[in-house]
Amino acid sequence: MFISIALYLLPPLHLFLYVTATTDYLQRYSPTDLILLNCGASSNLSSPDGRGWDGDSQSKFAASNPPEASSVFEASNQDPSVNQVPYMTARIFHSKFTYTFPVLPGPKFLRLYFYPASYSNLDISTSYFSLSANNYDLLNNFSASLTVSAIRPPVDYFTKEFIMTVWDNQKLEFVKISTVLKMPKLTFIPSPASFAFINGIEIVSMPDSFYARGDDNPLTYVGSDVFFYLYNTTALETVYRLNVGGQDISSTGDTGMYRTWHQDSEYLFRQSGNTPYLPGVKIKYTTKTPAYSAPVMVYSTMRSMGREPRVNMNYNLTWIIPVDAGFHYLLRLHFCEFRMEFKSVNQQVFLIFINNQTAEYDADVIHMSGGNGIPVYKDYIVLVPQGSQSKQDLWLELLPNMELKPTYADAILNGLEIFKLNTNR
Template sequence: MLRFIFYLHLLVSVTSAGGSAPYTPTDSILLDCGASSNTESEDGRDWLADERSKFAPSNSESASFASRASRQDHSVTQVPYMTARVFRNNFTYSFPVSPGLKFLRFYFYPVQYSGFDGTTSFFSVTANNHLLLKNFSASLNLPVVDDQPAASLIKEFMVPCFETEKLNVTFLPSPYSWAFVNGIELVSMPKNMYVNHQENSLTFVGHKVSFDIPHATAFETVSRLNVGGATVGSVDDTGMFRTWFDDTPYIFGAAVGYTPSRGNNVTIKYSEDTPSYIAPAIIYTTSRTMIDDPQINMNFNLTWNFSIDTGFTYLLRLHFCETQLEVTEEGQRVFDIFINNQTAELNADVIHWSGGNSIPVCRDYVLFVPSEGQSKQTLWLALHPSKDVGSKFADSILNGLEIFRLNKSDGSLAVPNPQPESDPSPTLPSVGRKKKKYSLVMVITIAVFSGLLALSLFLCFLIYKRKVRRVKDSAASVQKSSWGQVPCPSNSTCTTSVSLLPSDLCRRFSIIELKEATLNFDDQFIIGSGGFGNVYRGCIDGGTTTVAIKRLDSSSRQGFREFQTELELLSKLRHVNLVSLIGFCDDHGEMILVYEYMHRGTLRDHLYKTKNPPLPWKRRLEICIGAARGLQYLHAGVKHPIIHRDIKSTNILLDENWVAKVSDFGLSRLGPMFQSHVTTVVKGSIGYVDPEYYRRQQLTEKSDVYSFGVVLFEVLCARQSMIPGLPKDQVNLARWARVCHARGTLENIVDPNLMGEISPLCLEKFGALAESCVRDVGTERPMMSDVVWGLEFALQVQEATERDMDMGAGGDEAMVIRSSQTSPLVLKAEGAGGGTTTDDDNEELFSVSGGKASESRSTISSVGRSVSRGDGDRIKSESVFSEFMNHNGR
C-alpha cells in the first residue's frame, strides 16, 4: 500500500508537469543506521540496514554499536529515527558511486538512547576531502518551528565525486564525546544541475567580478522554499527527494504579498534550459506576488530574510514562472531584485527570460558574506517593481528559492554551533540598602551618559550642516547621480552598473573638480587613449597633486565591463607595487577613474620603440622585482586570489623613482577558491597568453606567471613578444627564447645595449628563471613567490660581480658578455630606411593596447633601439596606461 502511494505521488507529479518524467538517479542509497535488518519508511522507500553492510568496515563492531531511542516524538517516523549508530572512535562509511555531484543527507534525532545520550554528543563529519561538520551538536542545531525546537533535523550537502569512484564519509567524535547518526541518504543528480561553466554566467552580487563554480565545489543547503505554497515533501520532488518548505516563516514584516490561486488547467512547459528535474511543477504553479494596488506596491518591497553564517560564498537560485492569465507578454510585470541591500538584477522580466507564459526559468546569483567579526548575519532578499519602465503591473513575483553555502578554499563547510540561549533575567540584590545604592549609581551613570550623548549629537549635527554647505557651494547646480543610475551607452546592451563604493575605499570627485584639473578635458592633456575613451593628466587639490584621469566615452561600447571590474578591484587593493586608485566621479552619468600619476610611463617605453635612453641592467632587475612583488600580492596576499590575466610590459608602470606598479585590472578575475583552476574563455594579449590556458580554457595563477615570463624576456631582449614576418621559430619571443636557452645561446638575443653589463652567472640565473616561467605545462612553472626570490637572487649575483670587478678580482673579459657578440635577429628594411615598419595593432589578438594605428608605427630592429614614431611630440598610446580598443576581442 505504501509503495502504491509513492507511485501515485510520482504520477501526480508527472501529470502536472505536462508529461515530463522525473529524474532517475544513477546512485540512490538509503542507510538505516543502527538497524539490523532492511526496513521500509512511511513514504514507501526501502532502507538498508548498516549492520554488517558492504558500506561499513569489517571491524565496525569495535568502533561503533547500534542503539535504540528511548522515546519517539510524534513528529518523527519510526524509520530511520528510532535506531542510531553510535561511534566511539573514527568510523568511515565507504559508498561506491558514479562520477558526479551527490546529494548527501544526514538524519539526526538527538534524544536519550540505550547506553548513549544524543543531546550531549559532539562530533565532526568529513566526506572525501571536504569537512562538512566540525564539533557539531545535533541538539543545538535543531530547527525552530512555531517558536519551539523541532525533534529532529536533516543536514543536506552536495558533495563532488569526480576524481574517485568512492564517497568516504567519516564520523570523528570530539574529545570526551561520542558521535552518532540515525540515517544516511545518498542520491545522484543530473550533470551541471547547480554547476554550469559558461563565461560570465555568474558575477558577485554588488560587484562585477565574474565567478565560476568549479566541479570540486561542495555545497550545504541553507534553504529550499516553495514560495507561496505549502511544504512539498521529498516524494513529490523530481526524483532527487528534495523537500521544499513553506516560505511563510521567512517573510519579513506584514507585507506578505499575495498568493494567487492556480487554475486547474495550468500545464508547466519545461524547456531545454529549464528541464523537468530542476524543480517539481507544483513549485512553478504556486507563487507570491504583491497586492493589487500599484501605489502601495511602489512604496514597499516583497522581502524574505534568512540567518546565515559569515565568511562564506552563497549561491541563490530564484525560480520563476508566469502562470497568471493576465501576464502573457514581455514588459507587463517588470521588477528589481535586491540581495543584502545590493542590486542583483534590474528590470527582471520573467516572460522575457522564459519566452512565454507557463514556461519556468531560474536565475542564479552569488554573494560573498565577509566575517567582519560576526559569526551570523541576516541575508535579505527583496523584490520591488521597477520604476519608469512602463510595465502594466507594478508588481513582482517569485515561485521558488534555493540557497546554498559553498565551501571555503580549504574545502570546509563547517560552521560553529548556535549559542544556547541563557536566562535573560538578572539576579537582583536581596538587601534593600544595597539595592538603593545600586539604583543611585545607575541613575547617575544614565544621567551623565545622556548628557554626553546629547552633546555628541549636537556636535555631529553642526559638522554635518557644515559639510552639506561645502558640498553645495563647490558643486553649485551640478546634479549628483549614483553608479546604479548611470545610463548605459546608447549602443550598449548593459543593464546594470557599479554600485557606489564606501568613501573610505576611494574618493568621490565632482565633475567640476575634474574639469578644472584638465581645463575641461583639453586635448593637450591626453596621455593615453583607447576604445573606452581618453586618459588625461590633471592636477587636483589646488595643483598640488598630479593624477591620471581615465574617462569613459559615453558613446563607447568597449571597456565598460573592464572599467567596472577595475573600480571594484583597485578600490580594495593597496600595495606599493600596484597602481593606486585615488577616486572616481559619477556626476551627470560620467564614469571616470582617477589614479596616481606615473611619471615615467610604461616599462615598454624604456625597452624599445622609444627615444628614451636604454635602462641599465640593474634597474631592469629592480623593476622586474617590483612587478613580481605586485603579482605575488595579488596571488597570495589577499583573502581571495586575483588573477590579473593581462600582464605585459605596457601594464607595468614606473613612477618618478622607478618603482614598478602593475596596472590595468579590467580583465582580472578572482582566482580558484575551491580547486586548481577557473574555467573561462580566453582573454588577454597575443604573445603573453598562457598556451595551456588557451588550449583548455582553464585559468590559474600560473597563467600570470607565464605572461610575466614573457615580460622577463622582453626586458632581457628589448623586443616585442610577437614579430610577424620573422622566421617561424622566431616570431614568438617566449618560444624563441626557450630554444636559445636550450641551445645555450641565450646571450645571442640579449639587448645589445646591455653588452658589457650582465654577469654571465646573473644571465644564467635570470634566463633559467624566465624559461621556467614560460613552460607549456602550468605545473612546471614556479609560484610568484619563487619568481620574486629568483629575481632577488639574480640581483645579488649581479651586485656581487660588480663588487668583484671594482676590486679587480678577475678581468672584464671573464666577467661580462663580450660586446662583440651580436644578435642574428636583424630585420631587413623593406624599401627605404634601416628597418621594417610594423604596426602595434598586430601585437594584440585578444585585446589591443595603445593608441591609434597611425600613431603606433615604429621602425625597429631586434638588436638596436627604436628610432621613430608617428607623433614625436606627444606619445599618446603607451605613456601611462594600457587600455582597451577591441572590446569584442577581449
C-alpha cells in the same frame, strides 16, 4: 522487395529515436545512484513514504571498521511525530569510523538524518564530532543537540543536506569509464572525550552541471563587477529550499531527487503580498528548465505584491533569512508567470536586491522564460561577511522598477533555494 521495405522502415524508427531524445527534458529525473542506509538497524525496513532502507548492521558499507569503533542503540523514547525509519535507531561512534559507498562518478546529494534523543545512558548534548567526505570537510565540532534547539519553528529531528562531486580517479580502466564504481568515504570523527552519531544516510545522484557549471555559465556575483565561477570542486550545503507562496512538498513530491520544499511564510517581512493560484495551470518545461528543475507545485504557486499599484510602490516584497556569517552563498530564484494577463515583455519589470545590493535591475519573467507558463530560474552568488555575530540575516527584496514603464507595478517569486559554499581541501 527486401531493400525497399528496409528503407521504408528506417524513417519511422529514426523519428521515434529523435522524439524520445528531444523530450527527455519533460521527464522526472531517474537517479543512477540511490542509497538509503538506516543506521543502527539490523534489518531492511520501509519509511512512511514507501522507500526501502537497508539496515547497516554487518553492512558492506562499514566493513573496514573494527567492532569496538561503534555501537547501535534504539531511541529511549520517540515522539509520535517522528518517523520510525530512519530515526528510531542510531549508530554511535566511539572513535573514527568510515562508511565507503560504491557509486558512479558525478554530483550527488548527501543527506544525513539526525534525531538527537536519548540513547541508553548517553547524554546526547555531549555529542560533538566532525565529518569529512573524501576531500570535503562538511561538519566541524558539530552538535546535533544544539542544532535542533536552534531551529524555528521547533522540531525534534532534522536533515543536513550537502551537494558534492564524486570524482573519476583518472586511472587507466579496462572497462567503459561510465560504468566504473567509485568509493567515496564518509568519515565520522568524534571530538575529544565525546562521541558521534547518525540515524540515517541517503545518497542520491543528480544531473551533471545542475548547480555547479564552471566556465560554461559564470554566475552573477552580487556587489561585484566580476563574474563568479562555481566549479564542482566546491561542496554546497543546502540551507533553505522554499516553495514560495505554496505548501510544503515532501521528498516524494519532488522530481526524482527527493528534495524537500518548505513554505516561505516563516521568513517574510511585514507585508506578505498575494498568493494567486490558478487550478489546472499547465507548466511548460523546456530544455533550459527541464522538468526536474523544480516540481509543478513550485511553478504553479507564487507570491506577488498584489493588485494595488499605489500600495506596491510603497513596500518591498521581502524575505529575511538567517545564515552563517563569513561564507559565500548561492541563491537560486525560481520564476514562472502563469497569470493569463501577463503575456508580453515589459508588462512586469522589477528589481532584485540581495543584502541591499542590486542583483537584477530589470527582471522580466516573460523575457527571461520566453512566455506565459514557462518556468525559469536565475542563480546569484553573494558573500555574507564576518560580523560581530556568528549568524546574520540575509535579505532578499523585490520591488517594481517603474523607470522602465511596465504595465503593472508588481514583482513575483515562485521558489527559492539557498546553499552555503564550502571549497574542498
